[in-house]
Amino acid sequence: MVNPFREFRAYTPPRPLPLDTILAQRNAALQRLRQSYEALIAEESKQLVWVIEQGALSRAYTVAVEALRGVDFTVEDLEDMCLELDTADGAAASLGVPSGLFIAAMCNQVQATDIVLDLRAFKRRWPFLGFRLPRGRRLRLEGDAGDFVGALLAGGEVVVNGNVGSYAGLGMRAGLLHIAYSSGKYTGEGMRGGTIRVQGRIGSLGKAKQGFIYEGGQQVFPARSEE
Amino acid sequence: MNWQRLVGELWPQVRQKHLWPELPMPRVAALSRPVALEMRDKRLTLNLSTCEALARWLPPRTVVEALLDHGISHYTRCPWDLATHLHLYAVAKAELGCPSLARAATDAFIDVVANTYCVKDYQTPLPQVCRYFQDDPLQRTLVALYGRIWGVDMQAEADEALVRRLARLPYLDRRQWPQSLRRFAQLLRPLLEASGRLAPPPLGQHGLGNYSREEVEKALATFAQQAPDIEAFRNTVADFADELLALGYGGGEGEGRRVDADALYYMALAQNYRLPVCSLPATGSGTLDPYSHAPWEASKPVQDLDVWTSFGKLLPGLSQLWVRRQGTVFGQRQRTPDCLIVLDSSGSMPNPRQQLSYAVLGAACAADAYLRRGARVAVYNFSDARLAGKTVLAFTADRTAIFRCLCVYHGGGTALALRDLEALRRTAPQGTPDLVLITDMQITNLEEVLAYLAGVEGRITVVHLGDNAATERLRHATATHPRLRLFAVTAGADIPAIILGQVRHDFALALGRRASAAAGLGL
Numbered sequence A: 001m002v003n004p005f006r007e008f009r010a011y012t013p014p015r016p017l018p019l020d021t022i023l024a025q026r027n028a029a030l031q032r033l034r035q036s037y038e039a040l041i042a043e044e045s046k047q048l049v050w051v052i053e054q055g056a057l058s059r060a061y062t063v064a065v066e067a068l069r070g071v072d073f074t075v076e077d078l079e080d081m082c083l084e085l086d087t088a089d090g091a092a093a094s095l096g097v098p099s100g101l102f103i104a105a106m107c108n109q110v111q112a113t114d115i116v117l118d119l120r121a122f123k124r125r126w127p128f129l130g131f132r133l134p135r136g137r138r139l140r141l142e143g144d145a146g147d148f149v150g151a152l153l154a155g156g157e158v159v160v161n162g163n164v165g166s167y168a169g170l171g172m173r174a175g176l177l178h179i180a181y182s183s184g185k186y187t188g189e190g191m192r193g194g195t196i197r198v199q200g201r202i203g204s205l206g207k208a209k210q211g212f213i214y215e216g217g218q219q220v221f222p223a224r225s226e227e
Numbered sequence B: 001m002n003w004q005r006l007v008g009e010l011w012p013q014v015r016q017k018h019l020w021p022e023l024p025m026p027r028v029a030a031l032s033r034p035v036a037l038e039m040r041d042k043r044l045t046l047n048l049s050t051c052e053a054l055a056r057w058l059p060p061r062t063v064v065e066a067l068l069d070h071g072i073s074h075y076t077r078c079p080w081d082l083a084t085h086l087h088l089y090a091v092a093k094a095e096l097g098c099p100s101l102a103r104a105a106t107d108a109f110i111d112v113v114a115n116t117y118c119v120k121d122y123q124t125p126l127p128q129v130c131r132y133f134q135d136d137p138l139q140r141t142l143v144a145l146y147g148r149i150w151g152v153d154m155q156a157e158a159d160e161a162l163v164r165r166l167a168r169l170p171y172l173d174r175r176q177w178p179q180s181l182r183r184f185a186q187l188l189r190p191l192l193e194a195s196g197r198l199a200p201p202p203l204g205q206h207g208l209g210n211y212s213r214e215e216v217e218k219a220l221a222t223f224a225q226q227a228p229d230i231e232a233f234r235n236t237v238a239d240f241a242d243e244l245l246a247l248g249y250g251g252g253e254g255e256g257r258r259v260d261a262d263a264l265y266y267m268a269l270a271q272n273y274r275l276p277v278c279s280l281p282a283t284g285s286g287t288l289d290p291y292s293h294a295p296w297e298a299s300k301p302v303q304d305l306d307v308w309t310s311f312g313k314l315l316p317g318l319s320q321l322w323v324r325r326q327g328t329v330f331g332q333r334q335r336t337p338d339c340l341i342v343l344d345s346s347g348s349m350p351n352p353r354q355q356l357s358y359a360v361l362g363a364a365c366a367a368d369a370y371l372r373r374g375a376r377v378a379v380y381n382f383s384d385a386r387l388a389g390k391t392v393l394a395f396t397a398d399r400t401a402i403f404r405c406l407c408v409y410h411g412g413g414t415a416l417a418l419r420d421l422e423a424l425r426r427t428a429p430q431g432t433p434d435l436v437l438i439t440d441m442q443i444t445n446l447e448e449v450l451a452y453l454a455g456v457e458g459r460i461t462v463v464h465l466g467d468n469a470a471t472e473r474l475r476h477a478t479a480t481h482p483r484l485r486l487f488a489v490t491a492g493a494d495i496p497a498i499i500l501g502q503v504r505h506d507f508a509l510a511l512g513r514r515a516s517a518a519a520g521l522g523l
Helices: A006-010 A018-044 A054-068 A075-087 A096-109 B003-017 B048-054 B060-076 B082-096 B099-121 B126-130 B137-150 B160-166 B174-194 B213-226 B230-239 B241-246 B261-270 B358-372 B399-406 B418-425 B446-455 B469-477 B492-497 B504-521
Strands: A114-118 A138-142 A154-161 A174-179 A192-198 A210-215 A218-221 B027-029 B037-040 B043-047 B288-295 B320-326 B339-344 B377-382 B390-396 B434-439 B460-465 B484-489
Touching: A006 B003, A018 A054, A018 A075, A018 A096, A018 B137, A054 A096, A075 A096, A075 A114, A075 B160, A096 A114, B003 B027, B003 B060, B027 B048, B037 B060, B043 B048, B043 B060, B048 B060, B060 B099, B060 B126, B082 B099, B082 B174, B082 B213, B082 B230, B099 B126, B099 B137, B099 B174, B099 B230, B126 B137, B137 B160, B137 B174, B160 B174, B213 B230, B213 B261, B230 B241, B230 B261, B261 B358, B261 B399, B339 B358, B339 B418, B358 B377, B358 B399, B358 B434, B358 B460, B358 B484, B358 B492, B377 B399, B377 B418, B390 B399, B390 B418, B418 B446, B446 B469, B460 B469, B469 B484, B484 B492
Parallel strands: A114 A138, A138 A154, A154 A174, A174 A192, A192 A210, B027 B043, B339 B377, B339 B434, B434 B460, B460 B484
Antiparallel strands: A210 A218, B037 B043, B288 B320, B377 B390
8 A cells, every 4th residue: 555645755854053043042141131121120110200310320220230140141132132122012111211221231241342232223212321331341332322321431432423312421430432423411411530522513511520521623621721 | 958857857856845836847048137046927947047157066956956945945935925025025115215225135034034944944955056146245144144044164254243143033933024124124234235236136036026916916905904004005016116017007008107006005905805795686587588479481480480379380471470588577697786986085085195095995895896796887086076076987897997086086175966977877888887975975965965865776885984964964864765775984894894785685674574573463
């Protein structure tokens, strides 16, 4: 008797590809990052009113760093997490400040020291990118960034290839904030050190204490006395 | 080298490997475009020059098998059908903005998906062939990507960071294709923009030409539903206008021929609704019955002789012949009458070319329903018809002309020129046509229209959009009309509830009511 299925003997099951391994690793890393973000949101949602002030920022950032402790991820994982935060719906995703702080914490915790984020790929404009970026790290942002870029910068280098919002370099202590186009109001507010270079126009200067601010190549803080 | 014979030898093995896809025997020919293969109406054609070029480095069997694997994988895996292709293209277009870049990105993505499926599921020499397609930076990047995700040394040099990012997309997860393509396009944008004038992908370009007319029709219907709005549909379809024209879509003559994407949108969307049309008994039985007598003459046939009145004689002047006529009794056959669609396109109605108009969609569904049943459709598209605000199309079966006429928007006031309408109605080629009136009922001469509807012959279907005092007036005035049915449409979900020419239903209701009354009385 002829086996009616004999023609199917040639069939071989799908073979595993390196793509499967790459995706498995990516999904595992994203899962861990997602859990860390949810831990941050769970903690921060206990606050009835979220006000941007020093204590709240420090607390949220510390929670984000704690949540990310022990998570092994790459710059590509960071980018994918940003994409996920950008496209996710729901209350958790719309919390702008904690999301921005979480991305800043990821930038400060990731293995690589040279990080490039293409902001043109995202719809959202997260604040606080480059928050507390430590010495030895370089964050390059392609496209326009939101408010509070380079806030409390701690020696790192933030390069924005686009415009930034208000309060750029808020309270920064050391490092370099380079903005290729223009910045908004209160640039350098509470700045205690480091350098802000704005290639374009500065909306208005904040009350800086120390450090240097340049607008279009000219030093505007501390103001140079006319020779 | 006899390539066609080689294809003939390999084709059964390749088909078996792919579990017998329903594709005809491929052929080998010289293609005008510099691509390895193309598919038209499901037939694969391998480019002779590409085969010969590759045969300089690879055995001919390897070349043919790899190209056939690639072609079949497009058919069985990605894009699978044109609706998926259009959807993917729309995603790429939204991301990149430029049609040529979006096409290039979509083609590249479809190739990566199809090839990866092929390499994962079958023993294929495809990697050996892909290695030789490294003419420009984009192709080099894709080949390097293949090397990374397939685990094969492809000897391609490309931006390592870019390839690492591209390799993280779930190409084999069909549900995530739109998101994956969006990211794929984002990552490849600099390369695509730097390429300038984009050459077709070496393994073949994907377009409407790959599909049959039926597949295109079905895909447009699906895509019209998937598209978020008429503008998204129009933008995508406009990019394929040349290919659609080649497939016979579009109106006008000669150089002026163009694809009316808006009409096509409603035409495609109407395909998704199948409105029922109640058919009517044919007026004649279709047979010739004996009707009267005539005297038999020597030259007349004898088979129609009436032997009873001829007294069994065959004599001129005495014998009688039956004269036959078409019977006037209703036969078993039923038919769908022609239809006159009266569509309000006044200022109170939405412009169908700017947003989805349920009035036009309802009219399109009605036209589609009648045309499907072989009837003819006339269109009376009006605003203030007494001041020439009207577009009239006589009874026709030309689908394109009908939908173009339905998409005309006049704006302005609303008044029906009833004499014109009646004149058009009387031109119906067969019998009394059905009348479908679609309006928001804010008609200046409403009372005249109601009087006309009360007296007009044939079945009337009135579809009104929204509720107002005028619709209440219509409902009240036509409550006892035996041949008029009224439907309200406020959303797309209301359209399938429309039953065109529904008269019998009322009879059935009336009969049912009478029967129940009789039962209640104990009769």
